[in-house]
Amino acid sequence: MRSSLLALAAGFLLAATAPEVAFRDVARKAGLTDTIVSGGPKKNYVLEVNGSGACWLDYDNDGYLDLYMVNGATLDDLQGRTRQRTTNHLYRNNGQGAFIDVTAKAGVPGRGWGFGCVAADYNNDGRTDLFVTNFGPNLLYLNRGDATFEDVTAKAGVGGGDIWHAGAAFGDYDLDGDLDLFVPGYLDFNIARPELKTCDYRGVKVHACGPLGYKGAPDALYRNNGDGTFQDVTTQAGVADRKLYFGFQALFEDFDGDGRPDLFVGNDSNPNYLYKNKGDGTFEEVGLAAGIAVSGDGKEMSSMGLAAGDYDADGLIDLFVTTFANDNYILFHNDGGGFFTDVSYPAGVGEATVPFLGWATFFFDYNNDGRLDLFCANGHVYPEVDGVLKETYRQPLQLFRNAGQGKFTDVSREAGLLSLAPQSARGGSFADFDNDGDLDIIVSLMDAPPLLLENTGGNRANWLRVVLSGVRSNRMGVGARVKVTAGGAVQHAAMRAGESYLSSNDPRLHFGLGAADEADVEVRWPGGGLDRIEGVKANRQITIRQSSPPPRYTSAQFL
C-alpha cells in the first residue's frame, strides 16, 4: 500500500514537473554560421527589407534532410559597383548534428539577389531539385543524382525575366502527374536608378517605403510539359494578375475538396487571390466571395507568410497568414464549400500577434500530441523604429500550442523562444533534421546567421512519418491528402511544395500520435487513387508507394 502510494506520488510529481517541449538554438554548433545578407544595415530601399528563404531537401538521398539557405546581396553588388561576395548555401546534413557547406561542390551558388526557394522533384526522377527565386531571372537547379546540380533554367524556360520574384510553389494543377510552377511577382524596382524615398511610418521617417507607391510585378504560371521544359500558361490559365498586385507567397492546395489543387497567392497590401481550379486548365479568381481576400474586418492585409493545415481536424485545410505590425495575423477557418471565416480572435491568435510583424509561418505538431500547432517568425522592416516607437526592429519568435476546440495558447515562453535574443526574422521552415522524431525549425534572419532550433522533448510522445512515392501522380506526392487515424483521433494533412515565406518544409509528412502506438494511414493521390495501410506501428518512418491498379475512387469522393 505504502509503495503504491509512493509510486502514485512520484507519478504525480513527475507529471507536475515534466518539462515543456522546448527549442534551443544549435546553429553555431551545427556549423550554420554564414550571415544572410539583405542589403545594407540602414535599409534604405524596400529591396533590402524582405529577407530570404530556407528549404529542406534530401538532395543526396541519404535519409537526412539537407538545408538550402537563400542569400541576398547589396545594391552595389547588383549595380556592379562591388564584386558580390555572398552566395546561397547548400548545407549537407552529416547525420551527426552538423551541416557542411557543399554549395560550390554541388553547384548551387545562386545568382544576384536571392529571395525564395522551393525544393521539389519536378521531373519525377526521384531526386529533389531546387527552384530559386531572385530579383532578376530565377534559377532551376536539376539534381543530377551525384550530389551536384545543373542550372537548367534556360532550357526549362522558367527564368521569368528581370523582375522581382517572390515565394514560388509547385503543384500539379492539371493533374497530369508532374509538377507545375507558380511564381508570384512582387514589385517593379528600378535597380539601375533606385529612388531613395522618405515616408512617414507612425510619425517616424523611414526610407524603405513600399510596396504602395510602386508598380506591381506580374505573376507567372508554368505548366510542366513533362520533358524538362515548362510553358508559360499564365494568361490562358486565367492567373495573369491584371491588377499587378504585390505577390509575396503562393501555395497550391485543394481548399474546396473537389480533388483539384487551387492556388492561393498572398499579396502585400492588396487583396489576396484565391484561384479556384476549374478542372479545364483554367482558374477562376474567387477570393472576395470566398472570404479570404481580405481580413474579417474587410481590410486588405500585408500578407507575408502562409501556413496551411487542418488545425481543427475537420478534414478541411485552413489557412493562416502573417501580416504587418499593428494588424493581427489572420486565421482563416475553412468552412467548407470554398468559404472561409476569419477566426483569429476566437482562436486566440489575434491579440497576441498585433504587436508584431510576421513572416515565415507554418502549422506543425511540435509536441506530437496529434494537433497542429502554429509557429511565427517575426521582425520589423524599419530599423528606424528602434527607440522611437514601442515596436522594435528585432522581435521574438512565437509558438502557439493547439489546445483543441479550435483554440490556441501562446507558449512562446514555455517553448524557450523568449530566451533567444530577439531578431529580425524572415524565412523559415520545419523539418526533423536529426531524425529523432520531433520537428525542428530553421529561421533565416536579417544580416545574421540563421537560427537552427532543435526540438527537445517533442519525441516523448509517439509519432509517425510518411514519405509518399507517386507513380501515376507526381513522384513527391504533392497534392496528396493523407489521413491518419490513431487512438480514436483523426488527422488530415496535405503534401505541398512551397509555403511559409519563401521556403519549403520537410517533404516527409509528420504526424504526432500522442500516446497511441499505432495508426491507420490513408492516402488519396492527386488525380485519383487511394492507398490504405492499417496498424502501422508508431515512432517510425514509412514510405507509401502509389499502388499500381487504376484508382477505384473518383475525384468526387475525395472527402
Next chain:
Amino acid sequence: MRYAGAIWLALGCWAAESAADLLRQAERHLDKEQFAEAEALLQRALKIEPANVEALYRLGYAGFRQRKLAQARASFTSVVKIAPPAYNSRYFLGRIALLENKPTEAIQWLVPVVNSRERVFDAAAQLSGAYAAAGEPRKAVAPLQAAIAQNPWDHSLYYRLGQLHQRLGEEALARDAFQQSTRLRNTSREDVEILMNVAQAAAGGSSAEALRRGAPILGRADADPNALVALGVIYGNASLHAEAMEAFARASKRDDKFFQAHFNYGLALLKAGRAREALPPLARAVELLPQSQDANTALGLAAVMNQKYREAVAPLEEAFHADPADNRVRSLLATAYLRTGAPAKAAGLLREVSESASADAASLLLLVEALNAAEDPEAALQTAQSAQKRFPNLPQAHMAVAQQLARLGRYQEARPAFQQTLQLAPGHSEAELGLADTLQKAGDHAAAAGHYRPALAGGSPAVRLAARLGLARSLVAQRQLELARQTLEEGLAEHPTDITIRMELSRVYARLGQKERAAEQTRIIEQLRAGAAR
C-alpha cells in the same frame, strides 16, 4: 445714600442711549465728513456692544479717513473676524496696507474682494496698483482691465493701463491704451455723465432704466465711438447683449481703426453664440493690434468654433506665447494643432495640463485623441485610464479606455469599459458597437448581434455601417444567411459606394449559391476601386 442713588440714576439714564442710537448719530457726522465726532460716538457704541460690526466698520472708516491707520486696521480686522467675508472691510485693509507701503499684504486683502465679483468701490483698480507696487506689472493688467470694464468712461484707467504695458515693454499695447485714454479724455462731459448714470442704473438691477438713460448716446447718429464702446461695455456687463452689440457695431462702423470697437463687437457676437459673424471683427481687431492677447484668444476661439483650425493656430500661438499659464488657450491651441495634423504638438501642450491635479476631463480626453493621432496608443491608453480613475462617473472616460484597448487589439480587456459606458449612458451607439465587436471577437455571435442591432438603430452613418457589417458577419457565423443578406442589402442605399459592404455581400451571395450576384458585387467593387484611384 440718596445722593449716591441720584448720581447712579443719572448715570443709568445716560447708559440707556442704545448702541443703535449712537450709530445713527455717528452716521450723520460721517455724512458731513465730521470724522472725529463720529469716532467718539462709535467708541461709545462699542462699549455697549463690543461686537457690533456696523459700529466697528464705521469706526474703521472714520479712522481711515483721518489716517489713523493702526486704529482703522484694528477695527476692520475685527469686522473680518466677526463677520466674514466682509469684503468692504477687506477693501479698506488693502488700502491701509498700500498706504503703509505693504503691497504684498494689500494683494492678500484685495484678491478675494476682486474675485468675489461684488462691486466694492474701486477694488480692482486698487489691486492692480498693489501688484504694480509689488513689482508684478504683468499681474496688474487683468484687474485693471476689470476696472475698465466697470468704468469704461474713465480715461485715467486707460492711462494707467498704458503705463503698465510700457513697463512690460509692450509698446503697441501701451500706445493703444494711451490713445484710448486721450479719446476718452475728449469725450464730452455730457456723455460721461450719461455713462455714469447708465452704470448706476445697471448696477441697481434696473435694465429698463439703464436703457432709457443710455438712449441719448445709442440713438444719436453721430455718437462718439468712444462713448458707444463704453456704453456697450456697460450694457454687456448688465447682460443687455443685443444693445451692447448694437453699440459696438456702430462704433466699429464709425471708426474702422478703433481696436476696442472691433474687439468688443467680436467678443459680444462670440458670447451671443454667433461665432461665424464674430470672425471678421475679431480678425480686424487682431490686425489693428496683433499683440493683444485677448483679441488673439477671442479670434482663436472663434476660428475653432467655426472649425477653421488652420486660421486658429497663429492667433492662439500668439496668445499662448503671451501667457503660457492660460489653460483655456492651451486647450484651444491643442485642438487647433490636432485638427491641422500636428498631434505631437497638441500632445506636448496637453501633457503639462494633464499632470496637474486640476486637469479637467475635456483636457485629458483631448490628450488621448492627440496621443492617438501622434501614434502613441500606449500613452493614450494610460491617459484614458487616468481619466477613467479621476472621473469614474463620466461615460466618455470609460469609452476612451475601451476604444484604446480595442485599438490595441485587446478586445476582451475592453469589454468591461464598454459595459461601464453603457451603464452610465444607456443606448450609447458607439459603446454598443464596441461591445458587440468584443463579443464577436470572442466568438459569441448571438450576443454580438444583440448589441449590433441597437448600434445600427442609432449613431452616425459610420457607426451604422460598422454595426451593419458586424451584424451581417455574426449572422453568417450563425448560418443565418438570408438575414445577413437582407441586412447588407438594406445598407446599400445608405452606403452605395462603400466597398466593405459589397465585399460582405459578395461573400453572402456566394454562400447562398448565388454566384452571379456574387460576381456582380466583385465587378462593382473593382469599378469603385478604379474610380477611387482616379
